[in-house]
Every structure is written in structure tokens, then in C-alpha cells.
Amino acid sequence: MSASLGGLLKDYRLQRNIAQMEVAFALGWKDTSRLSRIEQGVVEKPPRELIDKISKALNLKAQEKNTLLLIGNYLPTKEELEQTRKENEAYLETWPYPAILYDFCWRIILLNKSALRMLSMNKKDKKKAYEVAPSALELVFDPKYVQNQYLKGDEVKVWHTNLFRFLTHFKNFQKSIIRDKWYMATMKKMMNNDLFRELWTKVQNSEVNFITTRFGKKIFVSPEDRNKRLKFNIFVVPLMKDPRFELEFFNPADTETADFFTKSK
Known part of the structure; x- marks a missing residue:
């Protein structure tokens, strides 16, 4: 093809x-x-x-x-975003752990209840997120993001490895979108971020490995205790009906993380 x-x-x-x-x-x-x-x-x-x-x-x-x-790099319309949410909301809730739906430019489109809990988002936060479809790229590099504030030592290395993998995928994808207005606006904004600039420079000299961008490990600060960590193995799959969207599934990497989501809320 x-x-x-x-x-x-x-x-x-x-x-x-x-x-x-x-x-x-x-x-x-x-x-x-x-x-x-x-x-x-x-x-x-x-x-x-x-x-x-x-x-x-x-x-x-x-x-x-x-x-x-x-x-052709055509961004999903607002109507398409809403329709995709409706079609996949029930499915995401069948996954007992966090699951997040993104579009191809890494806007956050849909989060299941476990993801909302992990990110300490209430109904008001959810409504606002769905209205603006925030960029995951901007979120994860924000110095105020909980991961960037509370992770320490080797945890930071793991987190930065995840960000590096994220940017590796972005670099591979950006070859076909570099002239798109939304891409240029995002890059200009992100170049004001010190961590982004540092990792983006390293990514330019790296080889793209599709497998490493589809699987990985993630550590999250517990929303209930900033000294505790939620550890996951993650995998990413495209929507069969619409490959402009991807699903990121989180699977607990230890019993403590699994218990966090199975205990009564």
C-alpha cells in the first residue's frame, strides 16, 4: 500500500x-x-x-x-472527537486499570475512570480536558506536572527514558507533518521548555525503533501518597476503525499498584 x-x-x-x-x-x-x-x-x-x-x-x-x-495528516474534527469518545467510552471502562485514548498528534481525547483517578482528575477537570483536548506533549514536559515535581533519583531516569521514547516516536512521525500549522505552533511553544530541548537534541541522533515506542514501563506518583509509586507496563495499539487514534493501556507491574485500583474507592 x-x-x-x-x-x-x-x-x-x-x-x-x-x-x-x-x-x-x-x-x-x-x-x-x-x-x-x-x-x-x-x-x-x-x-x-x-x-x-x-x-x-x-x-x-x-x-x-x-x-x-x-x-494526509488531517486532524479529527470536534464532531469526530466526540463520536470517537462515545464509541469507545464503554470499552475503555472494561479495562480495570488506566487507559487513555489519544489522536495522532497526541491530544488527550478520552480517559477511563482509573486514568482519571491516577491523575487526580475530578469531573470538572475531565470536562475541561474534553473541551480543549490538551496535548500530552505539553502536559508531560510541564515543570508543574506531578511527575516532574515528585520523582527522585533513578525514578527520574526512568521517567526521562519514557519521555525520550515518546519523542522518538514523535520525531519519526514529524517528517510528514513538519509543514502543518498545528505542528509548527506546538514546536515553537515546546522549544521554550528546557527539558524538551535537551531530549529533543538527543533524539535527533537516535535510531527509530517502532517496538520501543509501542511498549514500555511507567512510574507514577500515587495521588493518595506522594511518597508511594504506581508502577506499570504499558502498551499502545491503534483503533482498528480509525488509525488516527491510539489507545494506551496501563498494566500494573507490582501487587501494590494492582491493589490501588482494586481496593474500594
């Missing part, structure tokens, strides 16, 4: 044995020149509305269209 927006569009069209002219007529165009330029990558990023129309003309399935939107 092609790795470019135009290439994938062409793949989908050919798989369905649809001629360019058929698509052009369905869109109200008199010839195929515009579609040809899109498939060839001459038109770097067509408007989202046009991609929706072409997807409809090709009768793409939801997963196919969403894969197309991911490759």
Missing part, C-alpha cells in the same frame, strides 16, 4: 476498478487533470472537504477513509 495521500487514493481507485474520469464526473469536474495532480502528489494537501467527497465517490469504508486522513 502506498505511503502518500495521492498514492493511497490511486490504490483505492484501482482496487475498485474505477477510472479517473468516473471520479471526476462524480465530483462535477469536466476532466481528470485535478484528480491526476492529487494522485501524483502535485497537490500536496487538498482541502479536507475534497477528500471527503473523493472518499464518497470511491465508496470507501470508514477504516479506509480514516487511513487516508491519517496519511
Whole structure:
């Protein structure tokens, strides 16, 4: 399968044995020149509305269209964010430990009850988070973030290793989004953060290992006792229906952490 927006569009069209002219007529165009330029990558990023129309003309399935939107780096709309929350909220609650849903630019979209508890978030905090969809990138590098305030010694090394892995994934992804406005705005803001600048410089000389960005260990300060730690093994998987979103699952790495979530609240 092609790795470019135009290439994938062409793949989908050919798989369905649809001629360019058929698509052009369905869109109200008199010839195929515009579609040809899109498939060839001459038109770097067509408007989202046009991609929706072409997807409809090709009768793409939801997963196919969403894969197309991911490759084209089209941010999910507010309506899509809300729909994704509704479709996945019950599922996330079946996981007894923290689970967090992100979109491809690492905005926090949905947290289950265990994640809210781990992060000491109440209903008001949850509502605000869903309104603004905060960036995980900004959150984890914030000096006021609880992890950056209370972790000590080797814990800090583990935490910084997690941040390094996070940025390694971000670096690999950013090759295709470097011209997007949201990316440029985020990077300009993050370059004011000392820790981000330090790790970002190190990441530039590192090799990208997809496996290490999908699995790992995390240590969290307990919301009930700042001297205690919650330890997890984590894994990340994309949503099957919409790969623009990823689920991060936390699994307790010791009995103390497991007990924290199984005891009565």
C-alpha cells in the first residue's frame, strides 16, 4: 500500500476498478487533470472537504477513509472527537486499570475512570480536558506536572527514558507533518521548555525503533501518597476503525499498584 495521500487514493481507485474520469464526473469536474495532480502528489494537501467527497465517490469504508486522513495528516474534527469518545467510552471502562485514548498528534481525547483517578482528575477537570483536548506533549514536559515535581533519583531516569521514547516516536512521525500549522505552533511553544530541548537534541541522533515506542514501563506518583509509586507496563495499539487514534493501556507491574485500583474507592 502506498505511503502518500495521492498514492493511497490511486490504490483505492484501482482496487475498485474505477477510472479517473468516473471520479471526476462524480465530483462535477469536466476532466481528470485535478484528480491526476492529487494522485501524483502535485497537490500536496487538498482541502479536507475534497477528500471527503473523493472518499464518497470511491465508496470507501470508514477504516479506509480514516487511513487516508491519517496519511494526509488531517486532524479529527470536534464532531469526530466526540463520536470517537462515545464509541469507545464503554470499552475503555472494561479495562480495570488506566487507559487513555489519544489522536495522532497526541491530544488527550478520552480517559477511563482509573486514568482519571491516577491523575487526580475530578469531573470538572475531565470536562475541561474534553473541551480543549490538551496535548500530552505539553502536559508531560510541564515543570508543574506531578511527575516532574515528585520523582527522585533513578525514578527520574526512568521517567526521562519514557519521555525520550515518546519523542522518538514523535520525531519519526514529524517528517510528514513538519509543514502543518498545528505542528509548527506546538514546536515553537515546546522549544521554550528546557527539558524538551535537551531530549529533543538527543533524539535527533537516535535510531527509530517502532517496538520501543509501542511498549514500555511507567512510574507514577500515587495521588493518595506522594511518597508511594504506581508502577506499570504499558502498551499502545491503534483503533482498528480509525488509525488516527491510539489507545494506551496501563498494566500494573507490582501487587501494590494492582491493589490501588482494586481496593474500594
